[in-house]
Amino acid sequence: MKAYTEMSKEELLTLKAELEQKYQDAKALNLALDMSRGKPAAAQLDLSMPMMSILDEKSVLKAENGFDCRNYGVLDGIPEAKQLMAEMMGVKAENVIVYGNSSLNIMYDTVARSVVHGVCGSTPWCKLDKVKFLCPVPGYDRHFAITESFGIEMINIPMSEDGPDMDLVEKYVNNDEAVKGIWCVPMYSNPQGVSYSDETVRRLAALKPAAKDFRLYWDNAYCVHHLYEDKQDVILNILDECAKAGNPDMVYQFASTSKVTFPGSGVAAMSTSEANIADIKKKMTVQTIGHDKINQLRHVKFLKNIDGIKAHMSKQAAVIRPKFEAVLTKLENELAGSGIATWTNPNGGYFVSFETLDGCAKAVVQKCKEAGVVMTGAGATFPYGKDPKDSNIRIAPTLPTPEELSQAADLFVLCVKLVSVEKLLENK
Amino acid sequence: MKAYTEMSKEELLTLKAELEQKYQDAKALNLALDMSRGKPAAAQLDLSMPMMSILDEKSVLKAENGFDCRNYGVLDGIPEAKQLMAEMMGVKAENVIVYGNSSLNIMYDTVARSVVHGVCGSTPWCKLDKVKFLCPVPGYDRHFAITESFGIEMINIPMSEDGPDMDLVEKYVNNDEAVKGIWCVPMYSNPQGVSYSDETVRRLAALKPAAKDFRLYWDNAYCVHHLYEDKQDVILNILDECAKAGNPDMVYQFASTSKVTFPGSGVAAMSTSEANIADIKKKMTVQTIGHDKINQLRHVKFLKNIDGIKAHMSKQAAVIRPKFEAVLTKLENELAGSGIATWTNPNGGYFVSFETLDGCAKAVVQKCKEAGVVMTGAGATFPYGKDPKDSNIRIAPTLPTPEELSQAADLFVLCVKLVSVEKLLENK
Numbered sequence: 001m002k003a004y005t006e007m008s009k010e011e012l013l014t015l016k017a018e019l020e021q022k023y024q025d026a027k028a029l030n031l032a033l034d035m036s037r038g039k040p041a042a043a044q045l046d047l048s049m050p051m052m053s054i055l056d057e058k059s060v061l062k063a064e065n066g067f068d069c070r071n072y073g074v075l076d077g078i079p080e081a082k083q084l085m086a087e088m089m090g091v092k093a094e095n096v097i098v099y100g101n102s103s104l105n106i107m108y109d110t111v112a113r114s115v116v117h118g119v120c121g122s123t124p125w126c127k128l129d130k131v132k133f134l135c136p137v138p139g140y141d142r143h144f145a146i147t148e149s150f151g152i153e154m155i156n157i158p159m160s161e162d163g164p165d166m167d168l169v170e171k172y173v174n175n176d177e178a179v180k181g182i183w184c185v186p187m188y189s190n191p192q193g194v195s196y197s198d199e200t201v202r203r204l205a206a207l208k209p210a211a212k213d214f215r216l217y218w219d220n221a222y223c224v225h226h227l228y229e230d231k232q233d234v235i236l237n238i239l240d241e242c243a244k245a246g247n248p249d250m251v252y253q254f255a256s257t258s259k260v261t262f263p264g265s266g267v268a269a270m271s272t273s274e275a276n277i278a279d280i281k282k283k284m285t286v287q288t289i290g291h292d293k294i295n296q297l298r299h300v301k302f303l304k305n306i307d308g309i310k311a312h313m314s315k316q317a318a319v320i321r322p323k324f325e326a327v328l329t330k331l332e333n334e335l336a337g338s339g340i341a342t343w344t345n346p347n348g349g350y351f352v353s354f355e356t357l358d359g360c361a362k363a364v365v366q367k368c369k370e371a372g373v374v375m376t377g378a379g380a381t382f383p384y385g386k387d388p389k390d391s392n393i394r395i396a397p398t399l400p401t402p403e404e405l406s407q408a409a410d411l412f413v414l415c416v417k418l419v420s421v422e423k424l425l426e427n428k
Numbered sequence: 429m430k431a432y433t434e435m436s437k438e439e440l441l442t443l444k445a446e447l448e449q450k451y452q453d454a455k456a457l458n459l460a461l462d463m464s465r466g467k468p469a470a471a472q473l474d475l476s477m478p479m480m481s482i483l484d485e486k487s488v489l490k491a492e493n494g495f496d497c498r499n500y501g502v503l504d505g506i507p508e509a510k511q512l513m514a515e516m517m518g519v520k521a522e523n524v525i526v527y528g529n530s531s532l533n534i535m536y537d538t539v540a541r542s543v544v545h546g547v548c549g550s551t552p553w554c555k556l557d558k559v560k561f562l563c564p565v566p567g568y569d570r571h572f573a574i575t576e577s578f579g580i581e582m583i584n585i586p587m588s589e590d591g592p593d594m595d596l597v598e599k600y601v602n603n604d605e606a607v608k609g610i611w612c613v614p615m616y617s618n619p620q621g622v623s624y625s626d627e628t629v630r631r632l633a634a635l636k637p638a639a640k641d642f643r644l645y646w647d648n649a650y651c652v653h654h655l656y657e658d659k660q661d662v663i664l665n666i667l668d669e670c671a672k673a674g675n676p677d678m679v680y681q682f683a684s685t686s687k688v689t690f691p692g693s694g695v696a697a698m699s700t701s702e703a704n705i706a707d708i709k710k711k712m713t714v715q716t717i718g719h720d721k722i723n724q725l726r727h728v729k730f731l732k733n734i735d736g737i738k739a740h741m742s743k744q745a746a747v748i749r750p751k752f753e754a755v756l757t758k759l760e761n762e763l764a765g766s767g768i769a770t771w772t773n774p775n776g777g778y779f780v781s782f783e784t785l786d787g788c789a790k791a792v793v794q795k796c797k798e799a800g801v802v803m804t805g806a807g808a809t810f811p812y813g814k815d816p817k818d819s820n821i822r823i824a825p826t827l828p829t830p831e832e833l834s835q836a837a838d839l840f841v842l843c844v845k846l847v848s849v850e851k852l853l854e855n856k
Contacts, residue, residue: 037500045498049485052722056481070473072465072691100528101720108715115544116554116578126544126554142714149714150544263500265722286570286577287536292529292720294480294693 003339004420009428012421019418023371026411031372033408038190038350039399040259043319047312048261051302061294069293075285076277077269081296085269087306088224089255090237095271097280100291103256103268107217108146110252110270113283114180115150119213120249120279125150125180133217134172134182136164138353138381138392140190143183143219147383154383157182159189163196166203177210181217187235188222191353191381191394193346195233205241207250216242216251222349223255224313227321231347239271249273257299259350260309260316267299323397323405327352330409340420343395352395353381360419361390367415373408431767432848437856440849447846451799454839459800461836466618466778467827468687471747475740476689479730489722497721503713504705505697509724513697515734516652517683518665523699525708528719531684531696535645536574538680538698541711542608543578547641548677548707553578553608562600562610564592566781566809566820568618571611571647575811582811585610587617591624594631605638609645615663616650619809619822620781621774623661633669635678644670644679650777651683652741655749659775667699677701685727687778688737688744695727751825751833755780758837768848771823780823781809788847789818795843801836 007015055061061069063078076082077098086093099106115131118124125131132153135144139159147154155172157164163186172179184204186196196204204216218238226232242251249272257266272280303309328345331354335341343354356364361378368375376394379385400408435443483489489497491506504510505526514521527534543559546552553559560581563572567587575582583600585592591614600607612632614624624632632644646666654660670678677700685694698708731737756773759782763769771782784792789806796803804822807813828836 039500042496042499045496048498051485052487052489053484056484057477057479059480061480068470068473070476070690070693071470072467072686074692102716102718105716112540112544116540124554126552142717145714149711258500262498262722264502264718265498265720283577286573288530288533289570290530290692292693292723294690295720295723 001337003337004424005339007424009425012425012428016418016421016425019414019421022414023367023418026414027371029372029407031407031411033372033400033404034374035396035400035408035412036374036376037399038259038396040263041319041399041401044316044398045262047315047319048302051261051298054301055294055298061297063293063297069297072289074290074293075281075288077291078293078296080300081267084300084303084305085255085267086271088309089220089253089269089271091239091253091271094274095239095277096269097277097284098267098269098291098296101258101264101266101268101295103219103221103254103258104142106254106268106270107143107219109287110217111146111150113280114213117283119215120275122213128178130178132176132179134164134169134179135383136183137383138191138387138394139183140185140219141376141380143217144383147183156383156388159192159194161194163194163200166200170203170207173210173214174208175210179209180211180213181215183217183219185219185221186238187220187233188225188346188349190221190349191351191392192344193349193351193353194344195235198236201236201238201241202245205238205247205250206245207247209250214250218251218253220253220255221259224309225259225316225350226313226348227317227324228347229314233347239273249275252276257303260312261299261302265295267296320398322402323400324352326402326405327395327397327409330406330413334413335416338417341416350396350398352397354393354395356391356393356416357420357423358389358391360416360423361387361393363419363422364393364412364415367419368412371411371415373411375412429765431765432852433767435852437853440853440856444846444849444853447842447849450842451795451846454842455799457800457835459835459839461800461828461832462802463824463828463836463840464802464804465827466687466824468691469747469827469829472744472826473690475743475747476730479689479726482729483722483726489725491721491725497725500717502718502721503709503716505719506721506724508728509695512728512731512733513683513695514699516737517648517681517697517699519667519681519699522702523667523705524697525705525712526695526697526719526724529686529692529694529696529723531647531649531682531686532570534682534696534698535571535647537715538645539574539578541708542641545711547643548703550641556606558606560604560607562592562597562607563811564610564612565811566619566815566822567611568613568647569804569808571645572811575611584811584816587620587622589622591622591628594628598631598635601635601637601642603638607637608639608641609643611645611647613647613649614666615648615661616653616774616777618649618777619779620772621777621779622772623663626664629664629666629669630673633666633675633678634673635675637678642678646679646681648681648683649687652737653687653744653778654741654776655745655752656775657742661775667701677703680704685731688740689727689730693723695724748826750830751828752780754830754833755823755825755837758841762841763844766845769844778824778826780825782821782823784819784821784844785848785851786817786819788844788851789815789821791847791850792821792840792843795847796840799839799843801839803840
């Protein structure tokens, strides 16, 4: 393929006419497809349907410590659910609090609690003039929405294949007392699918924060979400690394079964130091009497342990791997060597991160939308919805059926080409 | 019975010796009983076990609008769950947000959101020097814990058989801009079992708050929790009354199925005006993607509608009515005419409110504890745990079995008598 960037004005004009015709043809198909969110497909949800029968009216709904899961009580989760989530996060059960159905909600509440009550006795953030969070970009829009909603200033930190730019992170965290946190998706990051290198994790664990209440917000959402049996990323255990570096209280780790069993009806958890757990439980006991212990029990009976989770996730991978491969193959076949795009090739997670020429992302997403394919909004992967280069698009291939995905990817590639040609022509 | 208050010193001393002997005998039984919390008994939980089989692996888990309940989405509840909770609260479905498993958590989040973000555009309470809540007393300790945790000043409002002292409520709310809320359990109140009179509800709805962001925190926890088929309290509909009085946005109503199906695994909801719902959802969308829709569906299939709820609650009443009656009969037989105690005779709810002579409640609870019967901590029914007269004790008769309850009530009555005699002797 001749690189678009090498083409003459005439070549580009010819190409543009061709692409416009194809785009009109595509529009006529009246597509209604969605590659915008990291939602499992129905075929993935079907894999967890046996869980719906794992408890029934004859079941004895007691936890292993004899507690009746049907009644009030047990603030931090039944013991076997703590053990299950501990195994998932690679930590000890005593470092785990099991919550309700949403790790996002845990993160929101964790920030909210810090704003109102402070962290382990620190000044509540609402009493401070300025609070800042570091945001590796591109990143997860819902993280940024939380910090924005509390008026926390967000600072972009570029991501590489090894994770966030650690020179920059160290500069901010170790010198600015207003910096209270960093949003991290350390494994199969959203949207790149990148996993933090050992050096990155060690440097994060060894930070010397100016603020005593600085924390790593370690959203390990994809810790068991491998796409392949033979190519699986591994990251260092952040609780261990923080402890080794003399920062045992510096990290809150989050995880959930949302993309293991059922999003919205799963189990979410946090793991952190005992000091942090004590601080959190003091406030949590005012907020609720306890979360859904029957659903915790249901998950334990269904998934059993880390081996059960791994076996189940292999089935999930079998459903979504072909979708990732279909999209990646299409991108490779249609755009490799074009000079107008780059993209990531993740070993897990839910997304592919796609880079257009500068200034093209919004226009591509808009063109897709006009032809019936919804992509994540351009800019959504940056704080305040502002992608400084207007070049990043998050591709979420899991929800559509394989047939739909093929159509959606065709249209996406077409829109990338068309918008890129128009952009290149601006400078001719 | 001769009133204790009429006895001579000698009579009291003789009685004291008798009671002390009985107390030593009771201690020797090594009881381990709990009348402290409003927890359903196992026999009540058993009534909802069919719900555990109402969905299974063959079920189609779609909401009536076709939404797949297994996946992400639907912030405010599936339509049929809104309808169910609307019928329970006597409101329209469009006035309902269905949440997770805990109405306490909704209340906490509602106060937290007001503290951090304000109410419908008002100044966030954390930016104000002083925020106050009115607290009808005796009341629910977990309400007071929420307001206390946010540093909100709590003002005691005496309760009568008609509800809170409305002259006092009007004086505070209509004149003090710092008063932002009042905690209300309007039906079968915790702990009295009192239901607000029509006049009380109308006067509450017709308040002219000095603070635009004043709200009634209407915890209708016991709205379907009648003890009798033929004696059922009825209260006016607070949303209707507020609307009629020109205060459509002045109330947040809360309810849940915690004491209908399973505490901790139920469904909780709020009902309020459309303006309030819009304000809440703007913030809520940052906090979570949605609550457990499968559990919402499970509840709808099991309870169906308000008639289903009523039929189910009749079965609950059949389990707990004898317990209430056993306690009340014991109090009547042992303490009527003694001059040392009064108590309520509720038609529903989960509690009996008991008044000792001034200065005796703590000692009674302590004596019960020493003999193996746990009561709600004396003072717990007041803000800051401070009962100014040290006279109120909340009796929660639902959790023990009938046999346990009989033993526990015997011991309680004995402790009341003993402590009262000691108190009366102080002044002889």
